[in-house]
Amino acid sequence: MTQLDIVEKVATAFSAGTILVGIVGLGLVETLTGKPFGAAPMTNDAGEVVATPTVDPAIRTGLVILGLVVLFGVGLYRMAATDAAGTDTRREVTAD
Template sequence: MNQFDITDKIATAFGAGLLLLGIVGLGLVELVAGKPYSPVPLTNEAGEVIATPAIDPTLRTGLVLLGLLVLFVWGLYRAATPDTGVDRTPTEVTAD
């Protein structure tokens, strides 16, 4: 048995939500905001900043990394806790 308890559901939902927000959600905001799609400010020949991204790339990267960290810690938790729902009593199998 590999049942999810409430801790598993919260951790996976929170981690996946952060990943989706950082990648898809803020990516759509950047797309709707229009050009430039570059993660760095665009400059002209004189060095003046002519366009900047709508969402700071460090914010997006931070959300994605936080989501991955939550899922990694949840994975460590799942590996460290025993699975109590499994019946480990040996059974005899007879050949016909």
């Protein structure tokens, strides 16, 4: 196992945070505020919008996608941080 440098730690924490806020945090907000639980606005038989979600689904989706893009960037950074032989240039750490 190799040590994570500060860039990887910050990016991984940011990625995890945005994904958790997008899925869990805003999902709890949506649940606690009551119905509707769906992502689409609810309409009546006449086609009038009678209820909309508390948090726009585009915001929730955007947070999750942002977290995944940052996580993908961390993977690209890790690939660029290795030398041409495929070995990691960082030092190994033994467990205590």
